[in-house]
Amino acid sequence: MPDDLVARAQAGDQTAFRELYRQHAGRVYALCLRLTGDGRDAEERTQDVFVRLWDKLRSFRGDSAFSSWLHRLAVNVVLNERRTTSRREQRVMPAEDPDTVVGAQHAAPVRGSGGLSIDLERAIAELPDGAREVFVLYDIEGYTHGEIAELVGIAEGTSKAQLFRARRLLREQLER
Amino acid sequence: MNERELQDAVGRLPKSIDPPRDLWPEIEARIGARASSWRRRWYWIPLAAAAAFVFLLIGRGERNAWDVTALAGRPLIGTTRLAASGRLRVGDWLQTDDSSRALIAVGRIGQVEVRPDTRVQLVVASATEHRLALARGTIDAKVEAVPRLFFVETPAGTAIDLGCAYTLETDSLGKGLLHVTAGEVEFQTGxxxxxxxxGALMQIRPSTGPGTPYVDDAPAPFVRALVAFDFGRGRARAIRNVLALARPQDALSLWHLLQRVDPALRGLVYDRLAALVPPPPGVTRRGAIALQSRDLEGYWTRIQRIHFRLTVLRGVRRLDPRTGATARE
Known part of the structure; x- marks a missing residue:
C-alpha cells in the first residue's frame, strides 16, 4: 500500500480514493458477506464502509496499517447496522419474516474457491446471526474473545459459547 | 468432520472475494453528494456568520436560539453539559448519550424530544423557517403550525412538516424510518x-431516499414486497407481489407506486388501486396513468380521507375500507 495514496485520498482526491476502493473492495466485501450471510446486504454494507471511510479518512494517523484500520472500521459498520436493523425490525416487522432469518438463500456465490470452501461459505451463511459473527471474527479474522465482546457488545463467556455452538453447527452441516 | 479438519478448511477460505458487481458508481454518487453538501455548507458559512453578526449588532441575536430542557441525564450542547435547561443557538449541536434525553422548544410552534444516542443541529431559527439537522438517532417531533414551517434534514433527505407529530430515526448513513402519528409529513430527496x-410508516435508505409509505398494521409480506420494490432487485416480481397482497387499506401505498413503477406497469397498478378504492368523480384512468396532477391530487384526497377515518375510528366503529363509510351490519 503506497502511503501517498492514503494521503492523497485524505486530501480529498477522489481518484486516489477510488484506487483505495479497488485495492480493498474484495477484502471488505468478503468480511461483509461472511458477517451478514447475505449477498445483497454485503453489497450495501460494502458501500456503507467506503462512504464511512471517506468521512473518517482524515482521522487515520498511520498508527496502524491502513488495511487493519479499514478492517476494524468495516467490522464496526456491519455490527452497528445489524444492531440498528434488529432494533427496528423488532419494532416494525413481525418476527415471522422468513427473509430476515434465512440468509443462505441470498448468499452470493463465492468465486475462486474449491468445493469444500463453497460448502463452508454456505454453512457459515446459514449460522444464526450471533454464532456467525463470533465465528467469522474469531476463526477467520483472528480477533480475540475480549475484542469480540467489546465489538459485539456481549460478555466474553457468551463469545466463547457462540464460537463453540458455531463450530458444532458447522461440523454437523458439513457432514450431511 | 473433526475440529482440525474444520480449522484447515477455514484456513483455506479466500481472504478476498470480488463483489459480484462494481459497487464504485453508487459509492461515488454518495460521497459526491456529501462533498457537494459540504461545499454548499462552506459556501453558506460566511453568509451565516455575517447574518449572525448583523443580528447581534441590532440586538436580535437571541431570536436565533431555542430553549432546551434536559429530560434525563446531561445532554451536551457543543462541548457544554446541559444541567437543567439552556439555549440551542443556530449552528449548535445537541448530543445525547445512551442515558440522556432532551426537549427542544421549536420556536413557538412545537417541540422535539431528542431520544438517547442522538445528534441534532439547529440550522435555521426564523419566523418563516425552523430547521434542524438530524445526523443520527431518533427524535419525536410535534408541531402545530401551517405546513412547511418545520424541516428536519437527515443524511438521506428532508422531512417537511405539514402540521403533524412524528418519530424520525436515522443512522449516520441515512438509513432510517419515519412514523407519523398525527397530520402528514412529506419526505423529500432530490x-x-x-x-x-x-398511522403510516416509511423506510428511508441512503442512496434512494424515501421508500413507499405503508399503514402501520400492514401485513409483513406486503411490507417485505414493498421494501423489495423500493430498495431491492427484481422490482417487476416485487410489484406483482405488492399488487396481489394489497388490501383497500393499502391504497396510499399503491398511489405512490403509480408514480414509481415503469410506465408500462402504471395501468396494472391503477386498475388494482381502482378495484380496491374506487376513484372519485373527475379522476380518469388516462389522466392518472399520465400522472396528471389534477387526477393524482383528486385521488390522493379521497385516499387520505378514507385512511384518516379508518385510522382514527379503528376499534371504535366498523368502516368499509373501500369507502370509509360506516359498514352495514
Whole structure:
C-alpha cells in the first residue's frame, strides 16, 4: 500500500480514493458477506464502509496499517447496522419474516474457491446471526474473545459459547 | 468432520472475494453528494456568520436560539453539559448519550424530544423557517403550525412538516424510518418525495431516499414486497407481489407506486388501486396513468380521507375500507 495514496485520498482526491476502493473492495466485501450471510446486504454494507471511510479518512494517523484500520472500521459498520436493523425490525416487522432469518438463500456465490470452501461459505451463511459473527471474527479474522465482546457488545463467556455452538453447527452441516 | 479438519478448511477460505458487481458508481454518487453538501455548507458559512453578526449588532441575536430542557441525564450542547435547561443557538449541536434525553422548544410552534444516542443541529431559527439537522438517532417531533414551517434534514433527505407529530430515526448513513402519528409529513430527496399520513410508516435508505409509505398494521409480506420494490432487485416480481397482497387499506401505498413503477406497469397498478378504492368523480384512468396532477391530487384526497377515518375510528366503529363509510351490519 503506497502511503501517498492514503494521503492523497485524505486530501480529498477522489481518484486516489477510488484506487483505495479497488485495492480493498474484495477484502471488505468478503468480511461483509461472511458477517451478514447475505449477498445483497454485503453489497450495501460494502458501500456503507467506503462512504464511512471517506468521512473518517482524515482521522487515520498511520498508527496502524491502513488495511487493519479499514478492517476494524468495516467490522464496526456491519455490527452497528445489524444492531440498528434488529432494533427496528423488532419494532416494525413481525418476527415471522422468513427473509430476515434465512440468509443462505441470498448468499452470493463465492468465486475462486474449491468445493469444500463453497460448502463452508454456505454453512457459515446459514449460522444464526450471533454464532456467525463470533465465528467469522474469531476463526477467520483472528480477533480475540475480549475484542469480540467489546465489538459485539456481549460478555466474553457468551463469545466463547457462540464460537463453540458455531463450530458444532458447522461440523454437523458439513457432514450431511 | 473433526475440529482440525474444520480449522484447515477455514484456513483455506479466500481472504478476498470480488463483489459480484462494481459497487464504485453508487459509492461515488454518495460521497459526491456529501462533498457537494459540504461545499454548499462552506459556501453558506460566511453568509451565516455575517447574518449572525448583523443580528447581534441590532440586538436580535437571541431570536436565533431555542430553549432546551434536559429530560434525563446531561445532554451536551457543543462541548457544554446541559444541567437543567439552556439555549440551542443556530449552528449548535445537541448530543445525547445512551442515558440522556432532551426537549427542544421549536420556536413557538412545537417541540422535539431528542431520544438517547442522538445528534441534532439547529440550522435555521426564523419566523418563516425552523430547521434542524438530524445526523443520527431518533427524535419525536410535534408541531402545530401551517405546513412547511418545520424541516428536519437527515443524511438521506428532508422531512417537511405539514402540521403533524412524528418519530424520525436515522443512522449516520441515512438509513432510517419515519412514523407519523398525527397530520402528514412529506419526505423529500432530490426530485423523489413521499407523503406519509398519520398511522403510516416509511423506510428511508441512503442512496434512494424515501421508500413507499405503508399503514402501520400492514401485513409483513406486503411490507417485505414493498421494501423489495423500493430498495431491492427484481422490482417487476416485487410489484406483482405488492399488487396481489394489497388490501383497500393499502391504497396510499399503491398511489405512490403509480408514480414509481415503469410506465408500462402504471395501468396494472391503477386498475388494482381502482378495484380496491374506487376513484372519485373527475379522476380518469388516462389522466392518472399520465400522472396528471389534477387526477393524482383528486385521488390522493379521497385516499387520505378514507385512511384518516379508518385510522382514527379503528376499534371504535366498523368502516368499509373501500369507502370509509360506516359498514352495514
Amino acid at each position: 426530485p423523489r418525495s413521499s407523503r406519509v399520513p398519520l
